Amino acid sequence: MxxxxxxxxxxxxxxxxxxxxxxxxxxxxxxxxxxxxxxxxxxxxxxxxxxxxxxxxxxxxxxxxxxxxxxxxxxxxxxxxxxxxxxxxxxxxxxxxxxxxxxxxxxxxxxxxxxxxxxxxxxxxxxxxxxxxxxxxxxxxxxxxxxxxxxxxxxxxxxxxxxxxxxxxxxxxxxxxxxxxxxxxxxxxxxxxxxxxxxxxxxxxxxxxxxxxxxxxxxxxxxxxxxxxxxxxxxxxxxxxxxxxxxxxxxxxxxxxKKLPAMNKRRSEVIRTYMEGIKGLKQIGLLLPFEPEQYVYQMFGVRCEKRDDLILFLKSRGISTGVHYFPLQMHPYFKKWDNGCPVSEKIWTGFITLPLHSSLTNEEVNYIIEALQEADAKL
Ligand SMILES: Cc1ncc(COP(=O)(O)O)c(C=O)c1O
CATH class of the missing domain: 3.40.640.10 (Type I PLP-dependent aspartate aminotransferase-like (Major domain))
Structure with missing residues (x-):
């Protein structure tokens, strides 16, 4: 995969x-x-x-x-x-x-x-x-x-x-x-x-x-x-x-x-499946209080204290991930406007963005969920 x-x-x-x-x-x-x-x-x-x-x-x-x-x-x-x-x-x-x-x-x-x-x-x-x-x-x-x-x-x-x-x-x-x-x-x-x-x-x-x-x-x-x-x-x-x-x-x-309502619906279905699949995991939690039946999400993600280990584990399974975002005031260019945002600097270290798009298949979503479950037990 x-x-x-x-x-x-x-x-x-x-x-x-x-x-x-x-x-x-x-x-x-x-x-x-x-x-x-x-x-x-x-x-x-x-x-x-x-x-x-x-x-x-x-x-x-x-x-x-x-x-x-x-x-x-x-x-x-x-x-x-x-x-x-x-x-x-x-x-x-x-x-x-x-x-x-x-x-x-x-x-x-x-x-x-x-x-x-x-x-x-x-x-x-x-x-x-x-x-x-x-x-x-x-x-x-x-x-x-x-x-x-x-x-x-x-x-x-x-x-x-x-x-x-x-x-x-x-x-x-x-x-x-x-x-x-x-x-x-x-x-x-x-x-x-x-x-x-x-x-x-x-x-x-x-x-x-x-x-x-x-x-x-x-x-x-x-x-x-x-x-x-x-x-x-x-x-x-x-x-x-x-x-x-x-x-x-x-x-x-x-x-x-014309396709947007159907694509948004599929994104919501994928998020719902993810939410069911990671419910009860000990080390991996939801990135946000997602409400897929209400809103339209471009990204789905989780939080995990062992973020880098989880990224490497998922990478070894062929699952792409991302981190959205490294807080802006931490970038060299924006540093001069750093006025103190301690919450952002604390929480971003656990963020992992997971695959979300309307052409994801159920098989792919279940494969990702199984990898998350395995990682949760192992890391
Ligand atoms: C929050 C946010 N604002 C603005 C943009 C800029 O969008 P665009 O790539 O269309 O310029 C992005 C793109 O990823 C974004 O994530």
Missing amino acids: NIRLFKPSLGEEELQSIKGSFDRSWVGLGEKVKQFETEWSKFVGCKSSVGLNSATAALQIAVQAFGFTPGKKIMVPSITFAATAFAPIYNGLEPVFVDVDEDTVSMSLEDMERKYTKDVVAIIPVHYAGHPAKIEEILAFAKAKNLKVIEDCAHTAGANYHGKILGTWGDIGCYSFEEKKCMTTGDGGMMCSDDAELMEYIKPARWLGINKEASMYYTQDMPDERKPAYHWHYEISLLGYKYNMNDLAASIGLEQL
Whole structure:
């Protein structure tokens, strides 16, 4: 056996959809991206979505949307992927690392309150592994302090939390369609909001700031008969990047979105099987209080004090594992923002991510469970 940690589930439908883009000879930013944005807005229930080439780009542009004064601060959890903390830095702001809750590995409300200062302008909570952050409490705090909230939804896609899809609670939600995620476009991301005006304003930032639709100052006083000569004309009113999604990615995304509910269901089944299988083990416990019937998880994992031994044992059985994540403030680059996150530094040493994808077979899941049971008795 050789079992991958993550694996996209792609099929004939995605291939045919890409073929459609080939047949139209349109593979750049075009109608397919627009269509995918519309379908995504319907799926999550938001007014506006903008397709990008990654969630990293989505988070960066989402921060840019609010025009914060450089030097201000944004709170991010200490256990997350680097992209969450890079978003403020790309915009000339500083990350403030907030410690995590020991059980849910999401932002600790107590530490968030403790680390808040007047320079903080926003919070980027992460729904770690797909488990909901305490978004209602975070929003209440943000409202009281007049902060923006950008949800990092890279690990979830379509989970309903207390009647609203994760990613539609805050001011902007950012999703990832990178190949390891709940659904994929190869690489890709989506930024969502109910503030359609804000999204219209920030949308050109994904494509060099180019705007062909807004009212044009240069052509506005021209006689009408001359205007058709300016079909090529565009104006740039804000700093932009080359971060757009393209039609090839969107073609895949449109098919993946149709399959997403079934893929999410299969992920939940796998998690349920894992949970049954490791119940009662002495040295191996669940990474999170998983609720697979409620939420959508991109990752599944366990905690084990003998983490490295367990990783080596599973490796010897052909089972891939990972560790998500080495706390950000422990990386050389982020050290200068280390402000003390003792819980994250204590708990991460036991984390092991196990294979989770929608094409895992029952045979593979049972094989992994048997290996975990054997390791638990042996290590
Ligand atoms: C929590 C988190 N945020 C953001 C990202 C960035 O996503 P992308 O790879 O689409 O840029 C990731 C990717 O793994 C992630 O795990």
